[in-house]
Amino acid sequence: MVAIHYIWFVFQILIGYNLVLPIILFVAYWFTKKKNQHLQSISNYDYAIIVTAYEQTDLLHPAIASILKLNYSNYLVYIVADKCDISNLRFDDPRIILLRPETTLASNTRSHLYAIANFKRQHEILTIIDSDNLTDPEYINKLNVYFDKGFEAVQGIRNAKNLNTTYACLDAARDLYYHFYDGEVLFNVGSSATLSGSGMAFKTALYQACFQNYDLTGAGFDKVLQAKILLMNKRIAFAEDAIVYDEKTSNSKQLVSQRSRWINTWFKYSKFGFGIMFKGLKNWNLNQFLFGLIIIRPPLFIFILLSGMCLVANIFLSASVFLVWILAFLLFILGFWISLRYHSADPRIYKSLVNIPKFIYFQLLSLLHSKKANQRSVATKHNVN
Numbered sequence: 310m311v312a313i314h315y316i317w318f319v320f321q322i323l324i325g326y327n328l329v330l331p332i333i334l335f336v337a338y339w340f341t342k343k344k345n346q347h348l349q350s351i352s353n354y355d356y357a358i359i360v361t362a363y364e365q366t367d368l369l370h371p372a373i374a375s376i377l378k379l380n381y382s383n384y385l386v387y388i389v390a391d392k393c394d395i396s397n398l399r400f401d402d403p404r405i406i407l408l409r410p411e412t413t414l415a416s417n418t419r420s421h422l423y424a425i426a427n428f429k430r431q432h433e434i435l436t437i438i439d440s441d442n443l444t445d446p447e448y449i450n451k452l453n454v455y456f457d458k459g460f461e462a463v464q465g466i467r468n469a470k471n472l473n474t475t476y477a478c479l480d481a482a483r484d485l486y487y488h489f490y491d492g493e494v495l496f497n498v499g500s501s502a503t504l505s506g507s508g509m510a511f512k513t514a515l516y517q518a519c520f521q522n523y524d525l526t527g528a529g530f531d532k533v534l535q536a537k538i539l540l541m542n543k544r545i546a547f548a549e550d551a552i553v554y555d556e557k558t559s560n561s562k563q564l565v566s567q568r569s570r571w572i573n574t575w576f577k578y579s580k581f582g583f584g585i586m587f588k589g590l591k592n593w594n595l596n597q598f599l600f601g602l603i604i605i606r607p608p609l610f611i612f613i614l615l616s617g618m619c620l621v622a623n624i625f626l627s628a629s630v631f632l633v634w635i636l637a638f639l640l641f642i643l644g645f646w647i648s649l650r651y652h653s654a655d656p657r658i659y660k661s662l663v664n665i666p667k668f669i670y671f672q673l674l675s676l677l678h679s680k681k682a683n684q685r686s687v688a689t690k691h692n693v694n
Contacts, residue, residue, distance in 0.1 A: 321619050321630070327612040328637040330602075331490045331644035338494040350453035356384035357432035357513065361420045362440035363391045366398060368556070375443040375554075377402060381450060385432070387424040391415065417506075417530040418520050425517065436510035441556035443470060451551035452510045458546070461515045462538050464492060465508040465551030469655075476564055477557035478661035479668045482649065483609060484555075485658070489648035491603060492547040500599035501539060502547035504531035507555070515543075529574030532604075536581035539600050540588065561671050568675035572608055579605050610672040613641075 358376055362369055369388065376386055386405045390398065392413045400407060408427055414420050421437065434456065438444065445451075448465065455463045466488050469481035491503040509531075519537040538545055558564045586601025588594070606612065620638065623631035649658065 324612055324615045324619060325634065325637050327606050328616055328641040330606075331494075332640045332647075334490060334494050334498060334599075335644060335647060337498045341499075342497045348454045350450055350457050352453045352457055353383050354453060354456060355430070355433045356381070356449060356510075357424065357428060357435040358384055358386045358438060359421055359424045359435055360386060360388045360438045360440055361391070361417060362388065362393055363415070363420075364393060366390060366393050366395065366440065368441045369398065372438065372440055372442055372444075373400060373405060376438070377404075378446050379444060379449055380446045384449070385429055387427065389414075389420040389424050391420055416524075416526045417528075418523075418525045421516070421530075422520060425513070432513055434510055435513050435516060437507050438553060439507040439555070441470075442467075442507055443554040445552035445554075448508075448551050448553065451548050455546040455548055456510075456512075460546040461512040461543055462504075462545040463510050463548050463551070464502040464504055464545055465510075465548050465553060466492065467505055467508045467553050467555040469557050470554035471557055471559065472655055472657050474559045475661045475664050476561065476668070477559050478655075478658045479664060480557040480564070482654065482658045482662065484557075485652045485654055486609070486645055486648045489651050490644070493549055493651070495599060495603060496545075496547035498599065499595045500603075501535070501543075501545035501596055503600075503603065504535045504545065506531045508551070508553035528570040529578050532574050532578040532581065535600075536578070536585060536604070539585050539597055542592075542594065542597070544596050564668075564671050565675045565678060568608075568672050569678040572672075572676055575608055579607075582606075608672070610669045611676075614669065614673075 360369070360372060360376070369390075373386065373388070384404065388398075388400075388405065388407045390407065390409050392415070393409065395407060395409050398407060406427070406429065408424060410420075410423055414423060421435075425435070434452075436449070436452065452463050452465060467484060469477065469484065472478050472481060487503070487505075493502075496502045515538070516534075518541075519534055523533070523537075525533055535545060558567055582601045582604030584601070585597050585604060589597030589599070589601055607615075616634065616638065620631065620634040623634055
């Protein structure tokens, strides 16, 4: 019985810390954050803007149109149209290079490396944009602020492009939470921002060093990439003003398909977190330790559900521990609210929060499909109005 009580106690600690860690990090952030001086860069790095598309090209034209409106001139755009019909793609601007691989790549890293292999010149920096993204005109200038400071990897922020459905609003709320705690807060307390799949930039040599001998298929290239960067003892900067606008999931079918892949990547790559965390402990490296701790954290809906189970169980097991769980949930709700307030969330996002139980239900369905997620789909297919 003693062993069972000990295991139960440890289990609750391992689950419950996920509820309170954000607010602990926020307190540290509050005391350490430097005042945002909105620094400007006058650098003129040579950029390769890599835009990846898989099967679907309907959103490419607006994506490219937004890139051509950048307040920056020293770049070329490489569109990798993997398994796409490119007969309707016409770009008159000489800065646009359209690439159509002869064989299906079905991999983000393969598409990126294919673009690199077809560079028209040796670009110092590459930035990765999804085919459904739109770029803010100052996107590259804001990235350059951090490259000027010596960083070799920078994650921008992915704001919602659409809030047309409840699912899109809840998806955006989730993103705001992660952008704040896994980006803004984590970076400002001395660690690294987590990578988000697009809206990020790297020194080309760094990206090549990470994947030149690593053939990655399926989803999760950003998880592998961030792990490799951290294991090199480098930091990933967070550029809160480097904005790309991202298409949010607008229906339950998209949600289940996308989250199945994301859950699959967590189960597959969260193991990197232990190696990074223990290396940080060994080297007394705050960057690695905190980042590793974040990487092993389960997806949001999983630790909320497990925490809820612990809360209910303690109604019958321990009144004092039950009250501790209540406090932990209140701190989590406060932390979530802070993230929405920080980003001045759209009122539609707040209104959508009453539908969180439905959102969690569809993510449970995603969990059931996660084992074969990469066989079911490689990329999210968005509706085009």
